[in-house]
Amino acid sequence: MSKIFTPTNQIRLTNIAVVRTKKVGKRFEIACYRNKVVSWRNQVEKDIDEVLQSHTVFANVSKGQVAKKEDLIKAFGTDDQTEICKEILSKGELQVSDKERHSQNDQLFKDIATTVAEKCLNPELKRPYPVTIIEKAMKDVHYSVKPNQSAKQQALQVIKLLKEQIPLERAKMRLKVISKGKVAKKLREKIVKFESVEMEKEDREEDQLSLIFVIDPGHFKEIDSMIQAEVKNGSYLEVLSYKEMASGLEYM
Numbered sequence: 488m489s490k491i492f493t494p495t496n497q498i499r500l501t502n503i504a505v506v507r508t509k510k511v512g513k514r515f516e517i518a519c520y521r522n523k524v525v526s527w528r529n530q531v532e533k534d535i536d537e538v539l540q541s542h543t544v545f546a547n548v549s550k551g552q553v554a555k556k557e558d559l560i561k562a563f564g565t566d567d568q569t570e571i572c573k574e575i576l577s578k579g580e581l582q583v584s585d586k587e588r589h590s591q592n593d594q595l596f597k598d599i600a601t602t603v604a605e606k607c608l609n610p611e612l613k614r615p616y617p618v619t620i621i622e623k624a625m626k627d628v629h630y631s632v633k634p635n636q637s638a639k640q641q642a643l644q645v646i647k648l649l650k651e652q653i654p655l656e657r658a659k660m661r662l663k664v665i666s667k668g669k670v671a672k673k674l675r676e677k678i679v680k681f682e683s684v685e686m687e688k689e690d691r692e693e694d695q696l697s698l699i700f701v702i703d704p705g706h707f708k709e710i711d712s713m714i715q716a717e718v719k720n721g722s723y724l725e726v727l728s729y730k731e732m733a734s735g736l737e738y739m
Contacts, residue, residue, distance in 0.1 A: 503540055505548045508579035510562035515554055516545045517572050517579070524581050525591065529598075529637045535573065542569050581634065591634065598638035600625060603645050606704070610656040624649050659683070659701040664714060666722040671696035674722065677713060681706050699727065 504521035507514060518540040526532035544559060546552040559566045563574065583591065600621040608615055628648050633641060649655050666674045675698060678684060683703035690697040702710070714724040 503548065505582040506575055506579040507582055508575050511558075513554075513558050513562060514546060515559075515562065515571070515575060515579075516548045517541075517575050518543070518545065518548050519576065524576065525595075527576060528635065529639070535569065535576075538576065539572055542572055544568055544571050544575070578635070588634075592632050595632045595634065595638060595641075596625065596630075597622065599630075599632065599641045599645055602638050602642035603649070606642060606657055607646060607655050608658045609654050611654050615658070616653075616655075620653075621649070624652050628652055657703050657705065659685075660704050660707060661687070661699065661701045661727040662707075662710065663725040663727050664698045664700075664710075664722070665725075666696050666714075666717065667720060668694050670717050670720045670722060674713060674717065678710065681710075695721075 503518040504524055505516050506519055506524060507516045509515070519538050520540060523532055523538040527535075527538045532538060544554045546554045546558075556566050559568075559571060563571045565571065597618070600618050603621045604616055604618045625645060625648075628651075630645060630648060646655065646657065664674065664678065671694070675696060678698065678700065679686065681702060683706065684700050685702070686698065686700045688697075688699040711724055714722050
């Protein structure tokens with residue numbers, strides 16, 4: 488009886504989600520676990536092994552056809568399968584049914600609205616908006632979700648759009664900075680130059696300066712870097728609160 492040989496460039500996988508990209512006129516696909524692609528893109532899932540069914544780049548997943556080495560090098564500049572998989576995973580198009588796509592987009596829409604609600608306030612009331620109000624405002628501006636971008640990335644874009652529709656501003660952070668000596672004066676001068684800073688309290692004891700202020704979260708990294716550079720001189724930064732809002736219940 489003659490043996491039947493399976494071609495060495497074919498791999499069979501089942502129950503998969505396919506992410507596809509096209510480069511240099513060639514199609515490249517990777518096989519992933521369906522519920523992990525979005526988690527990876529949203530940076531919730533960090534382990535690539537939990538996302539990929541196989542560290543293999545395919546020409547056609549459904550037929551089990553593995554991409555040729557020369558095609559990979561021409562398209563990606565390398566034949567490192569895992570690195571190419573990561574690039575396709577980040578930039579490629581997730582192949583899903585219309586029903587799945589609609590469901591995923593609906594969930595992403597809600598996630599974006601939730602993120603905006605968490606990051607922003609009604610500046611007139613100093614209270615957060617309910618998610619339902621943000622969702623309605625997003626629909627009013629006809630916002631269409633971008634499947635390849637995370638909810639966090641899109642929330643920043645949505646905030647800019649919604650400012651034209653409803654009173655909206657980023658919730659501010661309350662920070663405390665303590666510094667000593669000549670460094671204290673230098674840091675204070677830098678901090679007060681930030682456009683969104685609101686100084687609440689300033690105490691000086693001998694050669695130590697304590698500042699409490701609120702500021703737009705967008706400046707946090709810059710301030711943190713400034714303080715980290717002066718840690719050796721006795722400076723440190725403390726986050727007192729992530730949101731500045733009026734006391735009382737959120738309005739409905």
